[in-house]
Ligand code: ADP
């Protein structure tokens with residue numbers, strides 16, 4: 001060979017009869033499958049997702065997931081679904097083998113979970129698979145063993161209706177991928193995420209997850225609300241607010257956690273579109289917006305929301321592993337989700353004195369932590385726990401206030417017989433107090449009552465409200481100030497004899513920063529040199545005379561907030577001012593003052609809670625009062 005020639009010419013000179021070789025060849029099936037498999041099965045969790053979805057599609061109402069070594073050694077899904085014939089059992093591992101679509105149109109109307117006929121083929125390409133399956137109407141099932149996409153064995157097997165697929169030693173034949181897997185805890189976390197997403201969206205299916213022989217999840221069939229508590233924990237019991245709106249265009253339903261359950265870490269947030277888990281920063285933003293001032297800025301509310309809409313309104317990304325989605329009209333969906341959540345939040349009120357908590361020792365009991373099946377019901381009926389329930393009807397609760405011993409009857413819907421057994425799961429279904437008090441009318445005929453110089457009693461058709469005057473006024477001022485800095489400045493009255501305020505040097509810097517916002521809020525201050533400011537104007541509706549003290553107190557409160565880095569300067573200023581200017585508890589109010597608090601409170605966007613999360617009022621329903629007195 002003439003090495004002086006360029007590479008591409010060498011062959012021509014060294015071999016006169018040189019024929020340009022055909023260089024394209026078909027990859028052997030198993031390699032092609034391995035490559036394609038990489039797209040569908042990236043890690044144990046992706047296989048888990050596919051297998052669980054297949055089991056759901058097969059109509060199972062009981063699905064068990066078993067993993068060993070975070071799925072690296074074994075992933076097995078056992079279902080009691082419709083099963084497969086022995087031909088189908090062999091066929092299902094072929095690429096593009098699917099019973100779910102017949103033509104391209106079907107792709108756009110697909111209701112089932114997986115839809116490309118790729119999952120099992122991919123799994124068979126990268127693991128050793130054992131499948132057992134039996135259809136209802138067949139007397140015997142079929143057992144298949146596959147290695148490297150090749151059927152090694154098929155034989156009859158005795159079993160119940162359903163399917164079990166076990167995949168062992170994932171990526172045993174693709175070491176590069178196997179090495180790429182993360183630590184067991186990390187892979188197991190991914191598996192649990194997938195497990196939760198599927199089990200959350202099918203609460204009427206029993207699911208369990210066993211990892212290295214230990215049952216991690218055991219989720220009896222339940223309502224969605226119960227399923228959320230099963231998965232996310234009892235701390236959400238009685239802390240979930242129902243979201244439900246229906247329109248011709250789309251429906252939304254599900255639950256959001258009450259503001260006090262918001263956490264410092266994102267986590268308990270789930271969106272499902274047409275029952276499929278999706279990630280959407282956009283929709284997440286819509287929900288966060290609905291919580292707005294009800295939770296701290298850096299905290300995350302819990303939500304599990306299901307959106308159903310015509311698949312034609314979705315830009316379907318048919319790739320099964322994609323969790324992203326695009327809506328034809330994003331803005332409508334955004335506005336809809338946000339207003340649905342806002343509406344839901346507006347309809348509940350936190351009633352701390354009526355709140356209850358499960359005794360932790362009782363929460364652990366299966367009867368309480370797991371939902372009720374009929375057979376369980378009968379076995380529990382004979383236990384002493386049942387007797388405590390049925391006799392006292394509230395034995396497993398700790399009341400916060402002794403005078404509210406009968407809170408339970410207080411909430412219980414009137415038609416419910418007290419002798420009827422109610423498991424803990426019905427407690428969370430107690431009616432959420434609904435608050436139509438936005439339409440409250442304060443008439444001159446029925447004067448308002450103030451008690452303990454702190455609470456205002458307001459009667460309405462349904463019962464009465466108890467309003468905390470300071471909390472309510474803080475809310476009113478807070479919203480007024482927010483509107484002011486957002487461009488609806490508060491009227492200023494010019495001071496006839498401008499006062500000067502002298503501050504410590506450290507405070508001068510603080511106040512200087514706040515001057516523009518303060519101006520919007522009705523305080524017109526100008527620097528006058530030597531740590532001095534002149535007060536040129538004050539809010540029109542604030543009494544004149546104490547402006548100086550007001551500013552000083554406000555600064556004091558502001559500095560108190562200052563360590564709280566999560567709020568903007570403006571937010572801190574507004575909170576400080578709202579607190580500083582609010583009517584305090586302990587002040588005797590005139591009819592006129594009470595009336596204006598009540599009226600202004602209920603035109604607030606978020607009337608039920610202060611900016612810092614304290615309730616502003618609580619409601620007592622006449623119906624419930626009557627029941628308390630045996631009427
Ligand atoms: P796809 O779900 O997209 O159809 P898969 O590769 O996941 O593709 O499954 C192929 C086919 O195998 C399915 O269409 C279904 O007919 C059958 N199948 C898979 N898993 C099960 C199961 N657990 N029970 C019954 N049939 C199943």
Ligand code: MG
Nearest residue numbers: 054114115119
């Ligand atoms: Mg599938």
